[in-house]
Amino acid sequence: MAKILINGGQTLDGEIWISGAKNAVLPILFASILGTKISRISNVPHLQDVTTSVELMAQMGAGISIDERLRIEINPSLLNRHEAPYDLVKTMRASILVLGPLLARHGRATVSLPGGCAIGSRPVNLHIHGLELMGADIQVKNGNIEATAKRLKGARILMDLVSVTGTENLMMAATLAAGTTVIENAAREPEIEDLANYLIAMGAKISGAGTHTIIIEGVDELGGADYEVLPDRIEAGTYLVAGAITGGRVKITRARPNTMDAILDKLAEAGAKITCGDDWIELDMQGRRPKAVNLTTAPYPAFPTDMQAQFTALNCIAEGTGVITETVFENRFMHVQELQRLGADIQLEGNTAIIRGVEKLTAAPLMATDLRASACLVLAALVAKGETSVDRVYHIDRGYEIIEEKLSQLGAKIKRIQIA
Ligand code: UD1
Numbered sequence: 486m487a488k489i490l491i492n493g494g495q496t497l498d499g500e501i502w503i504s505g506a507k508n509a510v511l512p513i514l515f516a517s518i519l520g521t522k523i524s525r526i527s528n529v530p531h532l533q534d535v536t537t538s539v540e541l542m543a544q545m546g547a548g549i550s551i552d553e554r555l556r557i558e559i560n561p562s563l564l565n566r567h568e569a570p571y572d573l574v575k576t577m578r579a580s581i582l583v584l585g586p587l588l589a590r591h592g593r594a595t596v597s598l599p600g601g602c603a604i605g606s607r608p609v610n611l612h613i614h615g616l617e618l619m620g621a622d623i624q625v626k627n628g629n630i631e632a633t634a635k636r637l638k639g640a641r642i643l644m645d646l647v648s649v650t651g652t653e654n655l656m657m658a659a660t661l662a663a664g665t666t667v668i669e670n671a672a673r674e675p676e677i678e679d680l681a682n683y684l685i686a687m688g689a690k691i692s693g694a695g696t697h698t699i700i701i702e703g704v705d706e707l708g709g710a711d712y713e714v715l716p717d718r719i720e721a722g723t724y725l726v727a728g729a730i731t732g733g734r735v736k737i738t739r740a741r742p743n744t745m746d747a748i749l750d751k752l753a754e755a756g757a758k759i760t761c762g763d764d765w766i767e768l769d770m771q772g773r774r775p776k777a778v779n780l781t782t783a784p785y786p787a788f789p790t791d792m793q794a795q796f797t798a799l800n801c802i803a804e805g806t807g808v809i810t811e812t813v814f815e816n817r818f819m820h821v822q823e824l825q826r827l828g829a830d831i832q833l834e835g836n837t838a839i840i841r842g843v844e845k846l847t848a849a850p851l852m853a854t855d856l857r858a859s860a861c862l863v864l865a866a867l868v869a870k871g872e873t874s875v876d877r878v879y880h881i882d883r884g885y886e887i888i889e890e891k892l893s894q895l896g897a898k899i900k901r902i903q904i905a
Pocket of ligand 1: 579608610611813
């Protein structure tokens, strides 16, 4: 077990690069199962969720090798087991992304039903319903989703709710179905477009990814592809908030500013001077305290739920009162109680947090509850007077590569210690 210790009070100033996107690399890795040939994926972030995905595919018999630059080579031709067991699925809900590819390519899949998690119940009914419309026979038994299909067939699928992994699962399954699939009310996240581009490179016929309607014309076989994963907009946003919260200047490179409009708009509203190139962003607070911002989370291109906790932290020390409304997950304010331990003034009313900015926070021992909540605690600790410890950092390691090294490079006083 490890803890992160942060001595708050440093004004961040410097430049760092952004890693490949967690939410793009996971579906891309699982999509490689759809092919008959080897795929090579680059710009892979060194994250626990990537390790879990690789472990899962290796357990199923796929040939996997990883080079020193973390390029992952996947040989799907050896895959001979079709099961995602509970011990892996419970650590990473995105394991549900094997369901569509396994069913489409091998005609069967047994995937443990993901349970609830800290941020809400997170059902997978949309994944199951869409696959049934494509002709799959699905039973939920003994905590498992057991799915079989001879060959999936194209279908028109209207998704009741906008679901990111739901859209991805169905888009992947449809690539090998007989006929055309139309997914309506599809999620539009940039990671969906990235997955579609990878599938197209493998030989799939997909149009409309990144819009509400995705059309997939099924093909008989997919090959492999060499593909570079897009940069992580949530990691990028988190480091920009680190700059803003400390009144500092942060330049991020290897980023994709055109996927970050809602985040950059809110940072500008908080008083940051933002300058962008094609693949870099510089944020400069010029020593000022941020101004509180109001925001509501919603599917892309609106403000992402995965950045909600970080902006809650920003509002804690901002000038004025900020109101944050969470509409995507029902229980995503677990960080509020921890922020209060640092002296934040936050009132929770249902899915809304009213945050009255205070001039200073003070250090306390904190406990991470989920991935983005843990990032928000680190951000708040950067401005809290004294030494804050953040426990259960395995949550951070699921989604942030070498966070303490990157923040140190920006001038933060942060270190990781091993505890018994
Ligand atoms: C993905 C992201 C996660 C992000 C979330 C919302 C990955 C690996 N994870 O998660 O980081 O926070 O999108 O942007 O990409 N829902 C149902 N039934 C379903 C599926 C979803 O009711 O079958 C509900 C969920 O409970 C939630 C909402 O739909 O309230 C959106 O969830 P969804 O977009 O599916 O989230 P994930 O794909 O799990």
